[in-house]
Amino acid sequence: MKVFKFGGASVKDKAGVQNLLAVLKTTGETELVIVVSAMGKMTNSFEAVVSNYFNNQSEVKASIASIYDFHHVIMMELFANPSHPVFAKVISYINNLNQFLETNKSKQHAFVYDQVVCTGELISTTIISFYLSEQGVKNRFLDIRNCIKTDANYRDANVDWEVTQKKIVSEINTKEITITQGFISAEKDHNLTTTLGREGSDYTAAIIGYCLNADSVTIWKDVPGVLNADPRHFKSPQLLHHISYREAIEFAFYGASVIHPKTIQPLQRKEIPLYVKSFYSPLDAGTCVGKGVTLDPMVSCFILKKNQVLISLSSLDFSFMMENHIGEVFKLLHLYKMKVELIQNSAISFSVCIDNKYNRLDELLSKLREKFRVKWNENVTLYTIRHANPEEILKLVNNRNVLVKQESRGTVQLVIKE
Known part of the structure; x- marks a missing residue:
């Protein structure tokens, strides 16, 4: 059996849902688990509901109504008949959210966030499951929260692999088509909804693939595969035909958005290949992440992260920045949930680039000022270049304001103030 994952961009409207069906018909797969994200930008819309709930109560009902209207348009285009059971099911999700x-x-x-945002995935998979059935594609709808069990670390939950594996094996029939949700899960003790981190649907597909010993996992996107650079920021990016597991983990660690950081590890443990393909051209080879050569073709790869924060610290008495100082900084970074992207230190200073x-x-800076001299730059851009050559680095820098440059074997990182 295989696992397919479709992101929000692939099912953002009527044409996207119809194209999902076309992909299934073209590939001919019948032993399949299909993992689907919320439609289009709906996760952002549900986040707005959460924001209104805490900050602007008078707008909560209107923000939920706009979400229903968005899905209602798609349902009317796909089903036409307003008495079709899909409408009642989607309304029940909206009613549960309101309640x-x-x-x-x-x-x-974080708790409220997870209870609210999960509605996007439940609605999208319900619509798709009903539509496939209407089109003669027999499938089973599965609420993945009954299978993927986690701790109570809301918004970034940790999977209990032993419990999850047992439930997935018992719940999923690998000889049929199953439709289920990405991103969402449930806390194992009280069964409250948790989520696996933003963009966690890829991770869901990997979890299912691992637990069921899948032949492969395929992520369907609006690009031909993994490119060596983001086409929104770089001209003429190249398609990477093959990436090793190790290289893909490096890409994900440094922030390559096409692969979720947690996705590769479970697949690598069982040597399950991961394919990244275009849902517009399902027969094209795309990119394979698996055993074999590091990179094909062997070209420089550029990863860009905008809106980062560079913090530079030194001790108040100009003493050395020793292990105890740095350890204290990392405790605070963990406490305030800052993702560390780059670190650099000298005898009396310590710099860290973080994702806020x-x-x-503001809370972090206030705490740091109690023990350190603190300077910081917001809205900086972090460039990570794998397998770079000096000419490409010079071209990238091109008289720009480089705040930090760090180079190690195979990787160059630049923090640039745009």
Whole structure:
């Protein structure tokens, strides 16, 4: 059996859902688990509901209504008949969401986030499951929260692999087509919804592939495969035909958006190949991540992360930045949920480039100022270049304001103030 994953961009409208069906017909796969994200930019819309819930209660109902309207348009285009059972099912999800927001007592943002945002995946998979059935593709709808069990680390939950494997093996029939959700899971003790981190649908596909010993996992995207650079920021990027597991983990670690950081590890453990293909051209080879050569073709690869923060620290008394100082800094970075992208230190200074994804920078800086001299730059861009050559680095720098340059074997990183 195989695992297919379709992201939000691939099912953003009627044409996208119809194209998913076309991919299934073209590939001819019948022993399949299909993992689907929320439609289009719906995760952003559900995040707006969470924001309104905490900050602007008067807008909550309107933000939920706009979400239903978006899905209602797609359902009318796919099913036409408003008495079709898909409409009642989607309304039940909306009613459950409203009921949760009316009765919830928790003020924990991450908890509320997970209970709300999961609705996007439940709605998208319900619509797709009903549509495939209408088109003669027999399938089983599965709420993946019944299978993937985690701790209670909301918004970035850790999988309990032993429990999860048992449930996936018992719940999924590998001889049929199963439709299920990416990104969402459930806390194992109280069965409350958790999520696996933003863009976690790829990880869901990898978890299922690992637990079922799948022949392969395929991520369907609107690009021909993994490119050596983001086409939004670099001209004429090249398609990478093959990437080794190790190289893919490096890409993901440095922030390549086409592969989720946690996706590769479970697949590598069982040597399950990961394919990244275009849902517009399903018969094209795309990119294979697996055993074999490091990179084919062997070209420089550029990874770009915008809106980063560079913090530079030194001790108040100009003493050496020793292990105890650095250890304390890392404890604070962990406490305030800052993802570390680059570190650099000298005898009396320590610099760190971070991703302030939870918007807790002011709290962190306030705490750091208690023990360190603190300087920082916001909205910097971090470039990571794998297998770079000097000419390409010179061309990239091109008189720009480079705040930090760090070079190790095979990798160059630049923090640039745009």
